[in-house]
Amino acid sequence: MLDCQNEVLFYTKQLVNIGSIVNTNGEIEIAQALYTMIASFPYFKENPTNVIKSQTLNDELERYNVLAFVKGTKASSNRTVILMGHLDTVGIEDFTQLAGFAFHPDELLLELKKEKLPPLVKEQAESGDWMFGRGILDMKSGVASNLYLLKYYSEHPDELEGNLIFLAECDEEDSSNGILSAVKDLHNWKEEHHFEYIALVNSDFVSPRFPGDSSRYIYKGTVGKLLPSFFITGAETHVGSAFEGLDPNLIAAELTRQIDYNPELCNEAFGETTMPPVSLKQMDLKPNYTVQTALAAYVYYNFFIHSWTPKDVLEKMKEQARIAFANGLKLFEDRYKHFCKISGEPCRQLPWQPWVMTFEEMETELIKVHNSEYTAHMVEFKENLLLDGTLDLRMYAARVVEEAWKWMPDKSPAVIVFYSSLYSPRIEMTGETAGEQRLIEALEYAVQTVQPKYEEPIVIRNFFPYISDMSFVGLSDDDEALDAAARNNPSWGTKFFVDYQEIRELNIPVVNIGPYGLDAHKRYERMEIDFSVRIVPNLTNEVIKKLLAK
The missing domain is CATH 3.30.70.360 (Alpha-Beta Plaits)
Structure with a gap:
């Protein structure tokens, strides 16, 4: 097990401190801060072209994705795993008089303790095991986990048999301009560096499915969303x-x-x-x-x-x-x-x-x-x-x-x-292809390896139940299904357009391993610290190692 919790928690707070509400200048600020941080790592000082801040395409706003990669030296391989997470958050209107503390977890916790809180929120706020703040669950702690792994392998490329890409995208909470632009960067890197994309691990949040549910979920594939x-x-x-x-x-x-x-x-x-x-x-x-x-x-x-x-x-x-x-x-x-x-x-x-x-x-x-x-x-x-x-x-x-x-x-x-809106395609991970089966096996192996180190059950399910950018790196729909969505969208080709063929050419198997918590998009948004900053990076790391091993 990687001793990662303190560093992941540090990165989480740094990211949360930057108010990156979707469709505001905060998206520019956080991308610049993250790019500067990654570029300062010794590996990227020696390999400066391995990290980019990439502006979104055909976007009405100025904003950026941050991408970086480490090439492993343990063995020569084109196999590549992508770690993905989004940098933007929803707004802070629900924090009302505490809006000034929304991006400062330690101060926010002190202020919340002064209020009359719902019983469960009160219990968790006083336990010391939970951290509150806008974006802390959805999903900056997930990005922090990915950032830690990027830094770790940049310092230990001799432990990496293939390649690792870090992708932090903007605009997930609105129109997915971030991932739709990043697809082009992934294509460019695939051509330039001959990367073979074998899996993408998203790190969006997970929550209980019902009151009293103690399971921590990992998801294969994702739900589709229509409007x-x-x-x-x-x-x-x-x-x-x-x-x-x-x-x-x-x-x-x-x-x-x-x-x-x-x-x-x-x-x-x-x-x-x-x-x-x-x-x-x-x-x-x-x-x-x-x-x-x-x-x-x-x-x-x-x-x-x-x-x-x-x-x-x-x-x-x-x-x-x-x-x-x-x-x-x-x-x-x-x-x-x-x-x-x-x-x-x-x-x-x-x-x-x-x-x-x-x-x-x-x-x-x-x-x-x-x-x-x-x-x-x-x-x-x-x-x-x-x-x-x-x-x-x-x-x-x-x-x-x-x-x-x-x-x-x-x-x-x-x-x-x-x-009247973007179709976020469903992705079924059936195991019918060799790539899907290999990722499913790696996921099961990771759970078996890490579960003994954590007391609550870690459970694998088939469909991530929330909207996510996983929808735009692979497709389960055929062209007829996608055409029906396009022909019946009056905005298609003018207000927006999605190059689904470009996505189909990537067609990367996906899973979600993300922080655990409650009340995402709500005033009491919070994450369980131990699972989110210790277990999540180690689960992800086991998947990486298993997938890239010859």
């Missing part, structure tokens, strides 16, 4: 004649009732089940107050997948939208009839039927009707829309669908299903 989105049109009317129109917010509400927390939309594979979808936005698209009902509403949902494809999810979302639309119309009709009864007004036949289509289906119809007039208009519209810096990827997509809808000959109430 199915719905543009819902109604029939506008004055509120004084409410039943003469159809409020799209009613359909939106039914859609959320149908989809939110629905276990039927959980995806099971290898005995593991995803979290169900949950709403991340629900709004109408009225720009300001009027006494007219909204023309359209917009909702989107987080959607995790293990084995389903983007095409599968589109079909499931169309079906859910049909159900929600029918339920909304039934509710409208029942209430309308009740109103007619109590008001004495005569009832009329309602003119609407559920109408649901994908964005691709709508575009196909519009091109058929309007030909190049429509396509030319939309190209110009999208380009002009890019000039609006207030629109994130999700709202950009909504505005494109809204504009396309204006060209529909039939303006009856409808639901348009599409994707």
